[in-house]
Amino acid sequence: MTAFADITQDLKAAMPALRGRLLANEGLAPLTWFRVGGPAQVLFTPADEGDLIYFLKALPQHLPVYVVGVGSNLIVRDGGMPGVVIRLSPRGFGDIAASGDIVTAGAAALDKRVAETAAAANLAGLEFYFGIPGTIGGALRMNAGANGAETKDVLVEATGIDRKGVLHTFSNAEMKFVYRNSGVDSSIIFTSARLRGKPAAPEAIRARMDEVQKHRETAQPIREKTGGSTFKNPPDNSAWKLIDAAGCRGFKVGGAQVSEMHCNFLINTGEATGHDIETLGEAVRERVKQMSGIELHWEIKRIGIEKT
Secondary structure, eight states: OOOOOOOHHHHHHHOTTOOSEEEEEEEOGGGSSSOOOOEEEEEEEOSSHHHHHHHHHHSOTTSOEEEESSOTTEEEOTTOEEEEEEEOOHHHHOOEEEETTEEEEETTSBHHHHHHHHHHTTEESOGGGGGOOSBHHHHHHHTOEETTEEGGGTEEEEEEEOTTSOEEEEETGGGTOBTTBOOSOTTOEEEEEEEEOEEOOHHHHHHHHHHHHHHHHHHSOTTSEEEEEOBOOOTTSOHHHHHHHTTOTTOEETTEEEOSSOTTEEEEOSSOOHHHHHHHHHHHHHHHHHHHSOOOOBOSEEESOOOO
16 A cells, blocks of 8 residues: 655644544545545544644645545545545534524534434425435535435535635525535535525425435445446436446446446446546546547546556
């Protein structure tokens, strides 16, 4: 495995009041759904929002920073990630509460749990989160959506911390949501969100959540090592249909394969590397472009460096 220079002792010396955990050359593969990729030069798990602010204020500005959630929409390249990878833990950032028609959730809260909390409070409109295997932090960054709804439809405001450790609040409009993305500066680390639901009959909410779950189980390879939807849907088209029409269903590169069940999902069949999965994705993009003239764009985030 690639080894980066260990800078954790220098960081600890510069941050004597730090309460979170700093680890050097920590493998990232176990933190991703694909189970691939090299280590983080530094993996930091902050104790809470105050600890994260303290860390960012003291962190040298030249060090790159990247945030990961549950790693459901992520390829880590085999050379690993230089700089600092921040992982928000459920203990420090996972609280969820409903009050009136508002659900407040930490960035590490699972989307599915947010849907369940809303349902328990008889609030509709957040059922789509039941089918998204990520966290609220990722939902804010990517305007996550499913089954005809997305984050921009329900967000009231979000909080986030900039690279210098300053806390900001963003309204829905200030998030600058577009399809599967937010226009907020990429250096912002989201820490919480306030989401609005609509009062509704509990049986109707539960029926909608059951629909969402049934769709996932019957249409997606949820029991495989996968990263969810690989490519964004082009305007007025479906990525999976284009991939299927290009003859890519079941297509393999090394230990990576296009899912037979859903063509817009790539899977690790057991021994794939990050290079295998990314190479497969690029080959699919090329075949689709040759067949249809349409260029697919990655929805899955790819981070790190190639192994040398």
